[in-house]
Amino acid sequence: MASTSTHFSLLQPETGEQASILQDAMENMAHGFAVWDRDLNILLYSRRFLEFWDIDEDFVAAHPNLRDILRVVLMENGVTAEDVDAVIAERTRLVEEGQTEFTSFINLASGRVIENFVRFTPAGRWVITYTDITERRKAELELQAAATTDALTGLANRSAFYERSLQMLSLSAHKRRGLPVLMMDIDYFKQVNDDFGHDAGDKLLVLVAETLGASIRPYDIVARLGGEEFAAVLSDTDPDAAYRVAERIRKAVATLQLSDQPDLRISMSIGIAFTKADATDIDEALKVADTQLYLAKEKGRNRVEMVSKNR
Incomplete structure (x- = not known):
């Protein structure tokens, strides 16, 4: 029927x-x-x-x-x-x-x-x-974004940065080659806050974040770790290329201007280190990159320092 x-x-x-x-x-x-x-x-x-x-x-x-x-x-x-x-x-x-x-x-x-x-x-x-x-x-996606995204800049936050970097390490393990890790810090950021106010500081952070996001590839990771400090891990990139990426970022940041503070000079110092070929996390490389960052600060800021660079 x-x-x-x-x-x-x-x-x-x-x-x-x-x-x-x-x-x-x-x-x-x-x-x-x-x-x-x-x-x-x-x-x-x-x-x-x-x-x-x-x-x-x-x-x-x-x-x-x-x-x-x-x-x-x-x-x-x-x-x-x-x-x-x-x-x-x-x-x-x-x-x-x-x-x-x-x-x-x-x-x-x-x-x-x-x-x-x-x-x-x-x-x-x-x-x-x-x-x-x-x-x-x-709502689930918004909650996920809140858990993995820096609320001010829209970049990945520290937690998402570590999670993604571990994935990148796992994918690169078979190549037996370390990954470049960049530590980046806006120069004289505290002075910006003190002289122009925290609203200007927030605008600057957003502007720098947009520049960083546009400077790396979709399969790399860049994050705001806190304050004026940013970090990036680059996939399948040799030292010379890593240095060029950092220089491109440094030069791009140096051209930025806040519309309501046209006389404010903006610059960024960058330190570069590399994970070991058999690394299971990026903690050690981050520490070395941070040391290189502060070396850049000591040498006058607005520059890139890379451990054992051979360019």
Whole structure:
């Protein structure tokens, strides 16, 4: 017998008040809800399901297959037919392997993020709940950013810097070559705060951070460690190239100007060191780079010092 789809038609045997209560509950669910037969033809759906996916009820009333519905609602959001087939195949594989409950996520081109909770029942039906978790995911990303990003400058914070540097060390281990570590400090920053106020100091930090971010590659890492101190780790970079990067940063910072303090001269001192080929952290290299940084300060500031440089 061909399956039919309707609002709660499978609940019709529950007549009277029970059916009315159940229908009210289902119609007022906050989530999209649908039940599919073993062959993934729709059997039952809530009004919210139609609203959730913006589907015409006449289309669903013809009891289409899940694949047909997904192609309609997802291909308008940048998902290809091949993607849809892959989703169906993966869900079927999980069920065949004995997994009866699982959750998946759909990222739509509109920016919406949809959570699908799937349960395969002993009767051979698929029960799927669709939840829009866009705001929740946004909040999670904001929390993650707050935990890994310096609030003022938008650069990575100290914690994220250490985590990323460990990943870079792990990736470079097979090359048996150390990574350049740069310690960078804005010259006379305390004087900027004292003479022009902390607002000017904050503007300067943001300006320098933007310059640093634009001076390194996406697979390097630069961070604000605190105060006017910044650090960077460069991937797959030899000493000569590391020195050139540092010089480029130093020269770029020297051209910066605060719009409301045009006479303020800005400069940066930089120290460079290298991790050992078998290093498991960057602590030692940071200390050496910090020593080189203060050597640059002692030699007059606005310069780069690199340990054992051979240029």
